Amino acid sequence: MGVITEVIIGYLRPNSGLCLMTLKSLSYQVDNQAESFIADQKLAHYAKIPQRSVFRGQLIAVFFQCLTALCVINWQINNIPGICTDEAENHFTCPKDVNFYSSSVFWGVIGPRRIFSGLYPILKWCFLIGFLLAPLCAALKRYFPKYTTHFEPSLIIGGMLQYAPYNLSYLTGGLYASYAFMHYLKKHHARWWEKYNYVLAASFSSAVAFSAIIIFFAVKYHPKPISWWGNDVLDLGVEGGEGQQTLLNATSVAGGYFGPRKGDLP
Known part of the structure; x- marks a missing residue:
């Protein structure tokens, strides 16, 4: 969802990293929060917690989370010397935030048109490769179930995406x-x-x-x-x-x- 959003916005509004970051945050976070909401409801179902109580708790938690996160971020920026740099104390190097910023430069400032046309022309074929791998994996699961019992490509790919950019x-x-x-x-x-x-x-x-x-x-x-x-x-x-x-x-x-x-x- 994040990469697709970046490519679309990069084509629609090229040379605008700020625009990409804003629209990506809105589009991606709406989908991400919806998935988190469903996951919490599923957990509540297994834990025998009333669904309406969970929903009320989620609304209250989100309200306080927004205020708390905003206050903490502003405090960190003003009180942690060298934050988001290699010189920051206590490992406040902000790998996720740096990655987010790098994406805005890559897809927003440079733009997918220049990337796919000149800088990395082979990169656009990765979308086709990924599309073709889906039916291939489905065929392996269907016709070779004995050897692919524990082979779940969606979990493998999704799991690998979770840890980046950490080691x-x-x-x-x-x-x-x-x-x-x-x-x-x-x-x-x-x-x-x-x-x-x-x-x-x-x-x-x-x-x-x-x-x-x-x-x-x-x-x-x-x-x-x-x-x-x-x-x-x-x-x-x-x-x-x-x-x-x-x-x-x-x-x-x-x-x-x-x-x-x-x-x-x-």
């Missing part, structure tokens, strides 16, 4: 938990799984939210050193700076920049 260390623990609950417990302890799995999943999500707030104000806002693998891994690799130092500086290449030369631009 796999952010989700590796979730893979183990998913295997334990969605395979082992469901297969060997089905009655327990049917009664408690969805309630436990909701409690885990709530615990993560509350613990994030407590951890931030307890050991992050006024930093206290706590050294163990789960904390130190964030400082390793490209994300932490060790890899950043080895990246090639753009000024050292011919012309001082990467990409097509000026005479090759569309």
Whole structure:
């Protein structure tokens, strides 16, 4: 939904990154929030919570969320030095927000017309490749069920999209938990799984939210050193700076920049 929106808006309003970000936020978030609403209603159904009560809770939560998020963002911008840069403290590098901004430049400022016509002409064929892969996967599931029992392309592709632009260390623990609950417990302890799995999943999500707030104000806002693998891994690799130092500086290449030369631009 996000990429399709970006391509359409990029064609309709080229050379306008701000326009793309605004319309993308409206179009994508409406669909995304609708899916989240349905997911919450499904969870409430399994947890035996009245649907109307869930709906009222969602409305109240969204109202306070909008006000809280706006206040927090403004506070962060005004009080965290170097926010959304590599120099920011406590890893406030804003990978999702930087990715959102990069998309606005890629699809809004440069525009899909220049991208598909000159910069990356092969890229447009990826849409056709993706379209053709759908019936191919369906045929494999239909005619080779013995070998494709656990092959679900929609889950594989959707799962890969969830972690970007983070690295796999952010989700590796979730893979183990998913295997334990969605395979082992469901297969060997089905009655327990049917009664408690969805309630436990909701409690885990709530615990993560509350613990994030407590951890931030307890050991992050006024930093206290706590050294163990789960904390130190964030400082390793490209994300932490060790890899950043080895990246090639753009000024050292011919012309001082990467990409097509000026005479090759569309």
